[in-house]
Amino acid sequence: MASLCDFCGKQRSMIYCRSDAASLCLSCDRNVHSANALSRRHTRTLLCDRCSSQPAAVRCLEDNASLCQNCDWNGHDAASGATGHKRQAINCYSGCPSSAELSRIWSFVMDIPTVAAEPNCEDGISMMRIDDSDVINHCDASDDKRLLEIASTTLMSDPPSGDNVKPLTGSSSGDRFNVLPLATDQPAEPVSVTPKVPYATDDKFNDGMYEDLCVDDADLTFENYEELFGTSHIQTEQLFDDAGIDSFFEMKEMPPFDSNEQPKSIQLECSNVVSADCAMSNPGARADSSLCIPVRQVRSSISHSVSGLTGESSAGDHQDCGVSPMLLMGEPPWHSPCPEGSVAGGSRDSALTRYKEKKKRRKFDKKIRYASRKARADVRKRVKGRFIKAGEAYDYDPLSQTRSY
DNA sequence: ACAGGGGAGACTACCACACTATGTA
DNA sequence: TTTACATAGTGTGGTAGTCTCCCCT
Numbered sequence: 242m243a244s245l246c247d248f249c250g251k252q253r254s255m256i257y258c259r260s261d262a263a264s265l266c267l268s269c270d271r272n273v274h275s276a277n278a279l280s281r282r283h284t285r286t287l288l289c290d291r292c293s294s295q296p297a298a299v300r301c302l303e304d305n306a307s308l309c310q311n312c313d314w315n316g317h318d319a320a321s322g323a324t325g326h327k328r329q330a331i332n333c334y335s336g337c338p339s340s341a342e343l344s345r346i347w348s349f350v351m352d353i354p355t356v357a358a359e360p361n362c363e364d365g366i367s368m369m370r371i372d373d374s375d376v377i378n379h380c381d382a383s384d385d386k387r388l389l390e391i392a393s394t395t396l397m398s399d400p401p402s403g404d405n406v407k408p409l410t411g412s413s414s415g416d417r418f419n420v421l422p423l424a425t426d427q428p429a430e431p432v433s434v435t436p437k438v439p440y441a442t443d444d445k446f447n448d449g450m451y452e453d454l455c456v457d458d459a460d461l462t463f464e465n466y467e468e469l470f471g472t473s474h475i476q477t478e479q480l481f482d483d484a485g486i487d488s489f490f491e492m493k494e495m496p497p498f499d500s501n502e503q504p505k506s507i508q509l510e511c512s513n514v515v516s517a518d519c520a521m522s523n524p525g526a527r528a529d530s531s532l533c534i535p536v537r538q539v540r541s542s543i544s545h546s547v548s549g550l551t552g553e554s555s556a557g558d559h560q561d562c563g564v565s566p567m568l569l570m571g572e573p574p575w576h577s578p579c580p581e582g583s584v585a586g587g588s589r590d591s592a593l594t595r596y597k598e599k600k601k602r603r604k605f606d607k608k609i610r611y612a613s614r615k616a617r618a619d620v621r622k623r624v625k626g627r628f629i630k631a632g633e634a635y636d637y638d639p640l641s642q643t644r645s646y
Numbered sequence: 647a648c649a650g651g652g653g654a655g656a657c658t659a660c661c662a663c664a665c666t667a668t669g670t671a
Numbered sequence: 672t673t674t675a676c677a678t679a680g681t682g683t684g685g686t687a688g689t690c691t692c693c694c695c696t
Contacts, residue, residue: 614664
């Protein structure tokens with residue numbers, strides 16, 4: 242069921258670029274994503290061997306197949322009798338890794354063809370480094386090997402959870418590329434989501450891995466995410482308005498990424514976003530019984546996340562990034578939710594308040610369809626908020642903030 | 647338990663006019 | 672079929688007014 246590369250249409254596609262929503266062969270992947278610094282930051286991963294349309298999340302060692310979450314669920318549910326299959330998390334990458342480097346990341350993939358290195362890609366990496374230096378590329382080269390090992394050896398015997406899928410950040414092979422955990426509907430970049438306070442679940446990652454990762458230096462709040470991409474409010478309104486949580490699985494296309502905006506890299510800490518990746522990206526999956534997560538459970542997960550995060554990372558913040566709080570939590574949806582009583586009432590209330598405030602603010606975020614009209618409205622004089630005819634007396638001038646009388 | 651008041655938030659109308667969409671010659 | 676023109680409709684932001692909900696007394 243191999244599909245052809247969306248770009249050249251000739252080679253068998255191996256890589257899925259979420260940002261481009263495209264399946265690419267290795268050669269085209271390299272060509273396309275070496276074009277500029279922005280495209281270089283697209284996160285890519287293997288294509289699902291089964292459906293050939295979704296990004297693979299796990300590698301089934303028994304079946305020797307890379308599977309998206311949907312196919313993984315379908316293929317390893319209780320009915321299939323394959324629940325015991327050992328699976329390995331597949332991480333995504335950005336940048337321009339060589340075929341050799343890809344082989345290191347995905348050692349299980351035997352047929353990675355050699356792709357000629359592109360000199361301009363190397364140059365571009367240097368450009369990217371400038372932008373990213375604050376956030377991603379702080380890891381020493383000595384960490385690279387370690388990262389790669391981690392990246393390719395996360396074993397699991399069940400769908401990925403926050404317990405066994407560890408956050409992976411930093412650069413590899415001298416900043417040639419970044420190995421990243423799979424993220425859900427990343428807008429265009431290796432966008433990941435992290436509380437300002439580093440949230441590491443493993444000593445391995447507390448042990449110097451983040452020492453140079455000055456997350457605080459970069460304002461990585463989700464408000465900024467919205468400002469950067471200007472998109473999430475649509476999606477999150479859909480997802481989290483009063484009835485929106487119930488429509489969690491009804492995904493719509495993300496608005497196009499505005500390349501004029503300066504993207505920032507944010508690190509995904511809770512990589513179990515992988516687990517719902519296909520559910521999020523595959524609208525049809527809603528009908529799949531294996532994906533039918535009770536709304537109550539989703540709500541409970543939200544409550545859980547509220548208590549589990551601190552500071553800027555409120556429930557509302559998660560909602561802002563367009564990713565369900567459920568997905569950002571350490572617990573996957575198939576885990577039993579925390580007992581209701583385990584959530585501290587105070588923190589939940591405060592989180593709820595912040596969520597409401599954020600929702601309120603978002604209410605006034607309009608999607609501007611015609612920038613020219615907005616530009617004009619921004620400079621038009623008014624009387625009590627109403628536009629006036631040209632030349633008439635006004636009480637408000639957006640330009641001078643003065644009155645004519 | 648119920649009613650009323652007050653506050654806060656949500657929602658909508660209003661304005662002029664450049665621009666877009668549609669229809670017609 | 673293409674082009675030019677006319678006309679109707681739309682969208683833009685700040686403010687004020689109204690409505691709804693919630694909390695307190």
